[in-house]
Amino acid sequence: MLRGMKWFHFLSLIALALVACNRAVDISQTTASHVHGPHDGVVAAFGEGTSSGYLELKLHDDKGDLELWLNQDDKHARPFDLPLDATIEIEFTDKSGRKVTLRPRNKTNNEDESGVANARDGKTNYFIFPSQPGEDASWLQGKEFHSTVIVRFTRDGVAFASQKLKLTPHSH
Numbered sequence: 161m162l163r164g165m166k167w168f169h170f171l172s173l174i175a176l177a178l179v180a181c182n183r184a185v186d187i188s189q190t191t192a193s194h195v196h197g198p199h200d201g202v203v204a205a206f207g208e209g210t211s212s213g214y215l216e217l218k219l220h221d222d223k224g225d226l227e228l229w230l231n232q233d234d235k236h237a238r239p240f241d242l243p244l245d246a247t248i249e250i251e252f253t254d255k256s257g258r259k260v261t262l263r264p265r266n267k268t269n270n271e272d273e274s275g276v277a278n279a280r281d282g283k284t285n286y287f288i289f290p291s292q293p294g295e296d297a298s299w300l301q302g303k304e305f306h307s308t309v310i311v312r313f314t315r316d317g318v319a320f321a322s323q324k325l326k327l328t329p330h331s332h
């Protein structure tokens with residue numbers, strides 16, 4: 161039965177079964193499979209139960225910059241918005257716990273690298289690194305870079321964490 165199913169879908173089914181039994185699911189202890197989203201980034205689940213969603217994290221090999229989208233659904237059709245002053249933390253668990261902070265590109269339209277506006281009523285689901293002067297992304301450059309990461313953020317006082325995901329660059 162499991163032979164034809166992808167592990168990601170299998171883990172999702174287990175998580176749903178546990179939630180149905182009113183048990184908490186700490187998905188940061190599971191590792192996402194290498195599924196790509198609509199922006200060619202790596203996809204992982206975050207949160208627990210009804211406070212959950214999916215993220216897509218894209219690393220560009222040429223500049224080492226990161227793009228992140230948060231969504232309510234696995235089809236990436238419904239944004240999971242945070243306030244425009246929110247930040248996202250990414251921990252590189254196999255790089256001595258090194259961390260970076262992602263922020264919106266700007267507070268007007270917050271366009272992604274394709275020029276698509278992601279700001280809605282003072283909120284957004286799109287974040288980037290580097291986003292501040294002096295932030296160095298050079299250590300993330302190159303086609304050979306890879307790392308296991310966990311994405312963390314807070315919304316309305318609730319802390320969210322993603323599954324561990326294997327971050328590899330999107331090559332240009």
